[in-house]
Amino acid sequence: MSAVAAGVDVASRVHPLDPLSKAELESVIVALRRDGVIDQRHLIAMMQVEEPSKSALAHFRLGKNVDRAARVTVLDRSTGKVAEIVVTIGAENTCRVVSNKIIEGAKAPVLSVESEMAIAVAKRDPRVIEALRSRGITDLDSVKMETWTIGAQIPKYLDDGRRLIWTPMWHQPTPQANFYAHPISGLYAIVDIDSGEVVAVENDQQIAVPQTPGPYRQSQTGADIALKPLEIKQPEGVSFSFDGYKVTWERWNFRIGFCQREGLVIHDVWFDDAGEMRKIAHRLSIAELVIPYGDPSQGSYRKNAFDTGEFGLGNYTNSLTLGCDCLGEIVYLDVAIATPDGSVREIKNAICIHEEDFGILWKHVDIDGNVEVRRGRRFVVSSIVTINNYEYGYFWYFYQDGSIEFEAKLTGIVLTLADNPGADHGSATELEPGLWAPYHQHILCARLDLDIDGGADEIAGVRNSVIEVDSFSHEMGPKNIYGGAYETSEKVFRHESEARRLVDPLKSRFWKIINPGRKNHMGKPVGYKLVSGHTTYPLAKPESTIGRRAGFMYHHLWVTVNRADERYPAGDYPYQHAGGAGLPEWTRANREIENTDVVLWHVFGTNHIPRTEDWPVMPVERTGFHLKPSGFFARSPGIDVAPAPKACH
Numbered sequence: 001m002s003a004v005a006a007g008v009d010v011a012s013r014v015h016p017l018d019p020l021s022k023a024e025l026e027s028v029i030v031a032l033r034r035d036g037v038i039d040q041r042h043l044i045a046m047m048q049v050e051e052p053s054k055s056a057l058a059h060f061r062l063g064k065n066v067d068r069a070a071r072v073t074v075l076d077r078s079t080g081k082v083a084e085i086v087v088t089i090g091a092e093n094t095c096r097v098v099s100n101k102i103i104e105g106a107k108a109p110v111l112s113v114e115s116e117m118a119i120a121v122a123k124r125d126p127r128v129i130e131a132l133r134s135r136g137i138t139d140l141d142s143v144k145m146e147t148w149t150i151g152a153q154i155p156k157y158l159d160d161g162r163r164l165i166w167t168p169m170w171h172q173p174t175p176q177a178n179f180y181a182h183p184i185s186g187l188y189a190i191v192d193i194d195s196g197e198v199v200a201v202e203n204d205q206q207i208a209v210p211q212t213p214g215p216y217r218q219s220q221t222g223a224d225i226a227l228k229p230l231e232i233k234q235p236e237g238v239s240f241s242f243d244g245y246k247v248t249w250e251r252w253n254f255r256i257g258f259c260q261r262e263g264l265v266i267h268d269v270w271f272d273d274a275g276e277m278r279k280i281a282h283r284l285s286i287a288e289l290v291i292p293y294g295d296p297s298q299g300s301y302r303k304n305a306f307d308t309g310e311f312g313l314g315n316y317t318n319s320l321t322l323g324c325d326c327l328g329e330i331v332y333l334d335v336a337i338a339t340p341d342g343s344v345r346e347i348k349n350a351i352c353i354h355e356e357d358f359g360i361l362w363k364h365v366d367i368d369g370n371v372e373v374r375r376g377r378r379f380v381v382s383s384i385v386t387i388n389n390y391e392y393g394y395f396w397y398f399y400q401d402g403s404i405e406f407e408a409k410l411t412g413i414v415l416t417l418a419d420n421p422g423a424d425h426g427s428a429t430e431l432e433p434g435l436w437a438p439y440h441q442h443i444l445c446a447r448l449d450l451d452i453d454g455g456a457d458e459i460a461g462v463r464n465s466v467i468e469v470d471s472f473s474h475e476m477g478p479k480n481i482y483g484g485a486y487e488t489s490e491k492v493f494r495h496e497s498e499a500r501r502l503v504d505p506l507k508s509r510f511w512k513i514i515n516p517g518r519k520n521h522m523g524k525p526v527g528y529k530l531v532s533g534h535t536t537y538p539l540a541k542p543e544s545t546i547g548r549r550a551g552f553m554y555h556h557l558w559v560t561v562n563r564a565d566e567r568y569p570a571g572d573y574p575y576q577h578a579g580g581a582g583l584p585e586w587t588r589a590n591r592e593i594e595n596t597d598v599v600l601w602h603v604f605g606t607n608h609i610p611r612t613e614d615w616p617v618m619p620v621e622r623t624g625f626h627l628k629p630s631g632f633f634a635r636s637p638g639i640d641v642a643p644a645p646k647a648c649h
């Protein structure tokens with residue numbers, strides 16, 4: 001099953017939500033050039049599936065035709081303007097431009113060719129060369145630069161609206177050495193990525209490059225702690241099947257999607273409840289990932305990157321390796337992405353699909369000695385990206401109890417800078433003498449377009465409401481005679497402003513999304529609850545540049561009216577944006593959100609105070625959330641799971 005797309009018959013009817021194929025991407029680009037819509041002045045910033053509306057999809061399910069379409073974001077280098085072009089893709093990939101709109105004021109995300117160019121011009125700049133020479137570095141090949149967006153105040157004399165990038169750098173003393181062990185602090189080039197000009201060189205510190213190596217490759221460390229083999233075999237094959245990008249496993253079915261901006265996407269999630277297909281979600285994605293750095297030093301304070309909105313997270317998707325990234329009977333899906341120059345790059349083994357044993361699902365030993373125990377299994381869809389120093393794994397899990405979980409796995413190498421050994425440096429951890437890892441947060445925002453039991457209402461309009469549930473106890477007295485009593489309070493959010501909420505573990509707070517029009521066997525509306533996991537709250541001040549630009553991070557929950565053009569919580573174009581876009585802006589209208597088609601936005605993440613044990617490569621840190629049925633099913637769906645074939649019962 002390790003073969004690419006084994007069992008995947010993508011030649012069957014192409015679904016409007018399927019990832020854009022290589023052939024489709026190429027056809028769209030050919031058509032745009034043929035029609036003179038793009039030429040040598042343009043760079044392609046992004047090509048995404050233009051997703052049809054829920055009602056159009058419902059009609060598609062009934063057999064009606066729905067055009068495949070792509071949304072192409074292009075940057076005109078001659079004007080700096082960004083345009084979004086919608087192109088339909090018909091039979092045999094015949095393409096037609098249906099709209100072409102300039103997005104006034106938008107700044108394109110940073111494109112790979114621009115990063116490469118910025119590094120090349122920085123390395124040619126005589127001021128950079130001289131500054132390196134004064135630090136004893138003459139071999140420019142041994143200097144590794146990264147291109148980072150400017151996520152804080154832009155120096156006043158440069159702040160005239162141009163697109164800028166800055167270049168932290170490291171020294172690689174020997175080939176294959178971990179260069180993050182050797183930051184060249186105090187030296188940064190700022191490059192105008194439209195004109196290709198180095199507009200400033202900062203060289204105002206003389207801090208020695210730390211010299212303690214940070215080897216992590218097996219060839220360097222000789223790592224030899226090994227255990228006996230552990231093999232995962234499914235001798236009768238896997239328990240899932242594919243129809244195009246639609247997966248059926250256990251009682252679940254859903255579609256796998258991919259977006260150049262968001263990476264992995266899950267569409268159209270349904271559960272077979274004793275023969276009745278019940279819809280749970282329309283679209284699930286991680287719509288933004290921002291990493292505010294909390295260190296004011298020159299090498300760190302600008303590092304507030306929007307990995308999704310400023311870089312296009314999907315662009316950095318890994319090709320996964322069987323037995324290493326993924327263990328067991330794996331099916332991989334490839335993806336294709338457009339590059340800025342209009343060619344198409346295929347990423348083999350980009351999405352990993354498999355089943356995992358997940359311990360016991362449930363167990364009880366009765367007083368007569370009867371033992372009932374069920375092994376649980378979960379279905380995993382995952383992908384991993386590498387963006388500069390960090391890796392992010394996005395893992396979606398589907399369980400036999402009707403629940404869904406998302407887990408981000410964070411690994412890679414912590415960002416480093418140099419300061420004097422033992423310096424009074426309050427916002428960073430000294431890993432080795434003079435090698436410091438600044439404090440930072442990884443803040444993710446999930447966009448959860450849930451349609452709880454809304455399968456029949458896709459054409460007329462799904463109607464869901466969101467409720468906050470807190471646990472509380474009354475004062476000692478008639479309502480709490482013994483002092484131990486507690487109850488839950490439920491508050492239905494009526495308007496968007498009421499639904500900007502924070503987690504509260506002291507109240508065991510959770511949020512529930514219900515369908516008021518569908519009742520369970522007890523006459524209560526059916527629902528799912530959103531259970532937050534380990535999370536964090538931004539330390540950056542709301543009035544800071546990053547605070548304004550990532551205003552969404554100041555609430556763990558937002559609920560909005562479902563609108564197709566409200567996709568990204570920091571707005572469509574966060575790069576050098578003045579701030580306020582996205583969720584803060586949309587919810588200012590304070591629209592009614594009760595009993596209508598809504599989107600939940602869940603903000604979660606981790607506050608990373610680097611440990612010496614995060615060096616030289618950080619062991620996986622996890623952050624995520626769970627969606628659990630809550631009054632959706634009459635009983636546990638786990639009861640219908642058969643015992644394992646061996647004598648487990």
Ligand SMILES: [Cu+2]
Pocket residue numbers: 440442608
């Ligand atoms: Cu971190």
